[in-house]
Amino acid sequence: MTYDRDAxxxxxxxxxxxTGDFTLxxxxxxxxxxxxxxITLHPKGANLIAEGMLSxxxxxxxxxxxxxxMAIGADPITASIVTIAGQRDLPIKGFMVRKEPKGHGMGKQVEGPVEPGQRVVIVEDVITSGGSAIKAVEAAQAFGLHVDCVIGIIDRLAGGAEAFAAKGLELKVLTTIRDFGIEP
Known part of the structure; x- marks a missing residue:
């Protein structure tokens, strides 16, 4: 499957x-x-997102x-990307960031086959203020990972890109809310 943005x-x-009245x-x-x-847990959606983010x-x-x-939202995105990367023989591994360090075992906040000094990309579903992904970035950096950028499925255009820029990071997205005729 190749990336089909329209799909x-x-x-x-x-x-x-x-649509309606919601509290974020x-x-x-x-x-x-x-x-x-x-979408991230949908068979077609998982593939489209993985192909888009790999692109x-x-x-x-x-x-x-x-x-x-950040677990749980980024977990299916990570799994999809790792699966498609593996099918293409690309050496991209996955990791997850717990909301807080585990209270037992090794007490890790960053889990998976990553080592300090490695380059990573943070993935996220919806970007609003960027808060959740920024917490993932900070935990990854505290672990010793170098964060290249953040990639989201959709940007609500509500300050997330500016929040990442303030941290010296670029936000890349597959879509924005304007793609659906909605102005922020």
């Missing part, structure tokens, strides 16, 4: 985009809601050692 837009429109994780009110789990990654020139992000 991803159609799937988001049909499965994930809802940030506490802000919104007239629409994006439930991207309906963004490959266009950067040098492959990262791994992709990952």
């Amino acid at each position: 991803l837009l159609d799937l988001i429109r049909a499965e994930a985009l809802q 994780a940030s506490g802000k009110k919104a007239s629409y809601y994006l439930d991207c789990r309906k 963004v990654i490959e266009s950067a020139g040098k492959l990262p050692d791994a992709v990952g992000g």
Whole structure:
């Protein structure tokens, strides 16, 4: 399967985009809601997202050692990318960032086959303020990983890109809310 942006837009429109009155994780009110789990856990959606994000990654020139992000939202994205990368014989591994360090065992916050010094890309579903992905970036950096960029499925255009820029990171996205005729 190759990346088909129009198919991803159609799937988001049909499965994930809802209109009404919603309260976001940030506490802000919104007239629409994006439930991207309906896409990241969908067989076609998982493939489209992985192909799209791999396309963004490959266009950067040098492959990262791994992709990952904040559990639970980034987990299916990471798994899809790692699966497609493996089918293409690309050496990209996956990792996940716990919301807080594990309270037992080795007490890790970053889990997976990554080592300090490796280059990684943080993945995220919906970018609003960037808060969740920034926490993943900070945990990855504290672990010793070098974060190349953040890639999201959809940007609500609500300050996330600016928040990443303030941290010296570029936000790359597959879509924005404007692709659905909604102004931020």
